[in-house]
Amino acid sequence: MVEEINKVGLVGLGTMGAGIDEGFARAGFTFTGVEIDDAALERGRTHLEKSLAKAVAKGKLTEDEQRAILGRVTFTTSRDDLADAHLAVEAVPERLDIKRSVFADLDRILPPAAILATNTSSLSVTEIAALTSRPGKVIGLHFFNPAPVMRLVEIVTTVVTEPHVRETATQVVTRLGKTPVAVGDRAGFVANALLVPYLNHAVAVYEQGLATREQIDAAITSAAGFPMGPLTLMDLVGLDVLLDVMDVLWDEFRRPRYAAAPLLRRMVAAGLLGRKSGRGFYDYSGADNPAEPEPTAPLAQLVGDGPGQISLADLLLVPHLNDAARMIGDGYATADDVDTAMRLGCGYPKGLAAMLDERGVKNVTETLAELAAAGLFTDDTAPLLTMLAKQGKDTLRS
Numbered sequence: 206m207v208e209e210i211n212k213v214g215l216v217g218l219g220t221m222g223a224g225i226d227e228g229f230a231r232a233g234f235t236f237t238g239v240e241i242d243d244a245a246l247e248r249g250r251t252h253l254e255k256s257l258a259k260a261v262a263k264g265k266l267t268e269d270e271q272r273a274i275l276g277r278v279t280f281t282t283s284r285d286d287l288a289d290a291h292l293a294v295e296a297v298p299e300r301l302d303i304k305r306s307v308f309a310d311l312d313r314i315l316p317p318a319a320i321l322a323t324n325t326s327s328l329s330v331t332e333i334a335a336l337t338s339r340p341g342k343v344i345g346l347h348f349f350n351p352a353p354v355m356r357l358v359e360i361v362t363t364v365v366t367e368p369h370v371r372e373t374a375t376q377v378v379t380r381l382g383k384t385p386v387a388v389g390d391r392a393g394f395v396a397n398a399l400l401v402p403y404l405n406h407a408v409a410v411y412e413q414g415l416a417t418r419e420q421i422d423a424a425i426t427s428a429a430g431f432p433m434g435p436l437t438l439m440d441l442v443g444l445d446v447l448l449d450v451m452d453v454l455w456d457e458f459r460r461p462r463y464a465a466a467p468l469l470r471r472m473v474a475a476g477l478l479g480r481k482s483g484r485g486f487y488d489y490s491g492a493d494n495p496a497e498p499e500p501t502a503p504l505a506q507l508v509g510d511g512p513g514q515i516s517l518a519d520l521l522l523v524p525h526l527n528d529a530a531r532m533i534g535d536g537y538a539t540a541d542d543v544d545t546a547m548r549l550g551c552g553y554p555k556g557l558a559a560m561l562d563e564r565g566v567k568n569v570t571e572t573l574a575e576l577a578a579a580g581l582f583t584d585d586t587a588p589l590l591t592m593l594a595k596q597g598k599d600t601l602r603s
């Protein structure tokens with residue numbers, strides 16, 4: 206059993222890995238970053254060096270600290286260099302064939318007591334664990350983008366994870382200055398299972414011509430105070446990553462809410478992946494964003510735009526609150542866990558359970574019924590909400 210984790214390896218220095226490495230190095234771990242070839246390795250190294258230089262320029266890190274951090278970091282293209290690591294974190298592309306090769310190597314190379322962690326957001330941790338000879342020592346450490354900033358890490362345990370592995374992982378996450386939330390191995394875990402269908406719904410609203418991309422983003426930032434509108438956030442995370450999450454949610458739950466919007470699938474097929482490819486819903490290639498056409502079926506025509514009418518923000522948010530109630534009703538997560546996950550993983554000013562309680566169960570169920578009557582909500586009201594409404598209770602925590 207590994208008593209203390211000091212030497213950490215990270216395989217994959219892409220969008221997520223390149224943010225995760227900085228956290229480990231800054232928290233005092235001896236750290237080895239592994240990439241597939243020299244070019245990718247160089248990108249990872251440059252990313253870390255630039256980020257540290259920025260922190261020094263902002264006065265958030267001294268030059269001595271910067272030197273000490275860089276002194277603890279090694280970059281390599283050989284997984285064999287992880288032979289004495291206590292913990293390896295994998296952040297490679299979300300394909301089982303790639304994970305299979307990485308975990309076969311990690312299992313062979315690292316000492317038998319070492320912990321193997323995956324940052325997967327769309328594959329089953331249990332299936333990944335089963336690829337190794339030490340399934341009890343495999344765990345999910347699910348970080349959020351941008352990894353240096355978002356404070357949540359979901360700690361995903363499977364039915365065979367050894368209790369001390371979970372405790373050790375929790376200590377590591379705390380040492381990184383992050384907040385751990387323990388979750389079971391279910392599609393999307395807590396945060397993505399709630400966030401991603403809401404993002405996908407925003408795509409469907411856009412695709413149906415109910416609003417422009419700017420109107421959708423502004424509705425959410427101004428009405429709900431979320432730090433980013435859904436389409437801007439999708440461009441940050443990567444449309445391919447989000448489509449993968451939608452597809453596993455669909456496989457596991459088979460509800461209309463989890464069917465990927467056709468436009469999302471087409472954009473991914475066309476290589477419009479967001480910031481990382483230079484274009485997603487917006488253009489990041491330096492060209493001006495092309496002017497948006499007017500919506501072809503503005504929401505106001507369907508539901509009116511006077512006082513008391515359904516707003517664009519309600520259309521996007523109220524089904525999101527319903528998803529949270531469903532998850533809590535399923536017993537997968539508590540209202541507190543849902544709220545911590547959404548505040549610290551996605552920067553929401555308040556958690557979804559808190560927002561739901563503020564609006565009230567009656568208001569939420571009535572709005573869902575109005576949306577359904579307008580053909581804008583095709584899923585069911587969460588059984589927990591229906592039950593609370595019947596009991597005359599207006600909050601989840603009542």
Ligand code: CAA
Pocket residue numbers: 224263265326348349350351352353354355397400432433438442446447550551552
């Ligand atoms: N990398 C490193 N640091 C970054 C960064 C990045 N990509 N983006 C922003 N920052 C830092 C800035 O440098 C700044 O740091 P200082 O305070 O030290 O100056 C700080 O974050 C705040 O940045 P800004 O003032 O530029 O911008 P902001 O206040 O608007 O915050 C944000 C930016 C933190 C990204 C915020 O918009 C936010 O919280 N957005 C929501 C992000 C989110 O939902 N993430 C989860 C996505 S889902 C996921 O990742 C899981 C999955 O599996 C798909």
